[in-house]
Amino acid sequence: MKITVSTIPLAEQKKDALIVFYQGLENTLPAGHAQLKKQLDALIKKSAFKGEAGQCAIFPMAGKQIIATGIGEAKYFYNGLLEQAAAAAVKAGRAAGFKSFAMTAEIKLNDVSNADYQLLAGRGAAWGTYDFSTFKSGAKKPPVCSLTFCGIVKDRTAVKAAQEQGISLLSTADLANLPGNEAPPAKIATWARQMAKETGLTCQIMAKAELQKKGCGGILSVAQGSAEDARMIILKHKGTDPKAQPIVLVGKTVTFDSGGISLKPGKGMGWMKYDKCGGMAVLTAMQMIARMNVSVPVIGILGAAENMPGSRATRPGDIIKAYNGKTVEVLNTDAEGRLVLMDALGLAAEYKPRAIVDLATLTGACIVALGSSASAILGNDKQLVNELIDSGIDAGERLWELPLFKDYTDDMKSDFADLSNLSRSGGAGTATAAAFLQEFVPEDIPWAHLDIAGTAWIESPKPYQAPGATLFGARLLAQWVASIG
Ligand code: BES
Ligand code: ZN
Ligand code: ZN
Numbered sequence: 001m002k003i004t005v006s007t008i009p010l011a012e013q014k015k016d017a018l019i020v021f022y023q024g025l026e027n028t029l030p031a032g033h034a035q036l037k038k039q040l041d042a043l044i045k046k047s048a049f050k051g052e053a054g055q056c057a058i059f060p061m062a063g064k065q066i067i068a069t070g071i072g073e074a075k076y077f078y079n080g081l082l083e084q085a086a087a088a089a090v091k092a093g094r095a096a097g098f099k100s101f102a103m104t105a106e107i108k109l110n111d112v113s114n115a116d117y118q119l120l121a122g123r124g125a126a127w128g129t130y131d132f133s134t135f136k137s138g139a140k141k142p143p144v145c146s147l148t149f150c151g152i153v154k155d156r157t158a159v160k161a162a163q164e165q166g167i168s169l170l171s172t173a174d175l176a177n178l179p180g181n182e183a184p185p186a187k188i189a190t191w192a193r194q195m196a197k198e199t200g201l202t203c204q205i206m207a208k209a210e211l212q213k214k215g216c217g218g219i220l221s222v223a224q225g226s227a228e229d230a231r232m233i234i235l236k237h238k239g240t241d242p243k244a245q246p247i248v249l250v251g252k253t254v255t256f257d258s259g260g261i262s263l264k265p266g267k268g269m270g271w272m273k274y275d276k277c278g279g280m281a282v283l284t285a286m287q288m289i290a291r292m293n294v295s296v297p298v299i300g301i302l303g304a305a306e307n308m309p310g311s312r313a314t315r316p317g318d319i320i321k322a323y324n325g326k327t328v329e330v331l332n333t334d335a336e337g338r339l340v341l342m343d344a345l346g347l348a349a350e351y352k353p354r355a356i357v358d359l360a361t362l363t364g365a366c367i368v369a370l371g372s373s374a375s376a377i378l379g380n381d382k383q384l385v386n387e388l389i390d391s392g393i394d395a396g397e398r399l400w401e402l403p404l405f406k407d408y409t410d411d412m413k414s415d416f417a418d419l420s421n422l423s424r425s426g427g428a429g430t431a432t433a434a435a436f437l438q439e440f441v442p443e444d445i446p447w448a449h450l451d452i453a454g455t456a457w458i459e460s461p462k463p464y465q466a467p468g469a470t471l472f473g474a475r476l477l478a479q480w481v482a483s484i485g
Helices: 034-045 081-096 114-128 157-176 184-201 208-214 215-223 269-292 335-351 364-370 382-396 408-411 429-437 474-484
Strands: 002-006 018-024 056-061 066-071 098-102 145-152 203-206 231-237 247-257 298-307 319-321 325-327 353-359 375-379 399-400 448-449
Touching: 002 114, 002 157, 018 034, 018 081, 034 056, 034 066, 056 081, 066 081, 081 114, 098 114, 114 145, 114 157, 157 269, 157 474, 184 203, 184 231, 184 247, 184 269, 184 298, 203 208, 208 215, 215 298, 215 319, 215 335, 231 269, 231 335, 247 269, 247 335, 247 408, 247 448, 247 474, 269 298, 269 353, 269 474, 298 335, 325 353, 335 353, 335 399, 353 382, 353 474, 364 375, 375 382, 375 429, 382 399, 382 448, 382 474, 408 429, 429 448, 448 474
Parallel strands: 002 145, 018 066, 018 098, 098 145, 247 298, 247 353, 353 448, 375 399
Antiparallel strands: 056 066, 203 231, 231 298, 319 325, 375 448
């Protein structure tokens, strides 16, 4: 979506539709829109529109089309609702055949700054144009849409970021939504290489032979039951200070998780094509980081493998060796994400980074704890965890911290190896998985793990998006990295 700025007031814009946000029945138009506000409020009073989160209505008014979009009550507000309201408005507008949209450059909404509003609403509007139609026969190429922010914008950073982040999200969404047969690890690697070429990142890909040479026993053990070989994909953004310590972002990229020999039940197994979404969030964030040209060096690592129950598959009871030398007894082959990540984290640590953040659709237990309302965050460094939580608040992606007690590590004692990939008690699934990962990160490197199992995709249509990948995590990672420099 092309996003521009215009000094012509909203009410005088000649666009297909004007978007106005409502917090309940409270109009969020800034000062100077008295006439528009009065007319629209009068129309809304007589309608069923209540400004609830996700509610959208189109009002023809004096030769113009106004899309009123709801953010919900002030007391339940978080930034994600603003982004979603923008997406819902554009999605509804697109369905009505509109292509050009306008909204004010300023907003009167809780304590949201105008810059935050421009980023959230612009990015949301771009997301609202997205449609995954790759496999729909006869689908037409969607038209190029535009958004105009009306008013005076002295600093265009947020508007530009919205446009660049929108491009990054939409292009990666087409990859993230591909099913397992269309997106094996090799395909993810080719896609990453191409994206790196286009955005100025460098890209290194390790295939089976190199992973064997390096001793990456975790990712190899996950892939060995599949006809598709694993890839470790490493993307690098140089930044402006090559001597600065890098940040490393790591993503679980399991292109399909059947469970392996510990086969998952059939019901809902198709959703496991989204088990690559940690990696997809990292790919998106790396693209955003490159496009926004942030100054800090950032490295993105994707551990890509398919978890299948082929005749060479890892068996429960097998003992494998991680890149960092620790041995692991695989008691359940469905707890494969941690096996991929243990090698990726070991490799990440070699860069002597200032911080490592990993993202993974790691545990069903995370959905039990938080549903799809927030992702879990756990880590070894309070400051890093808090920074990420704060960036999540700004970016509209909510994180909720869970503890990393030593009990969880003790619970993974193995009779035959250094540790097992399963807890004895079976409790605290999300924290146990994080405690497992912690074993592969040196204590002196600040590290945080985000379990995005409940947030990485949606299964039923929402006003702001159709079922599919959400790319949760990319927005907050870009926010966090940009806040560092
Ligand atoms: N990819 C799954 C976790 C998952 C499940 C994500 C449902 C999203 C929705 C992961 O690899 C897995 O299967 N984890 C197991 C771990 C268990 C065997 C310790 C789980 O959560 O059941
Ligand atoms: Zn699994
Ligand atoms: Zn998995």
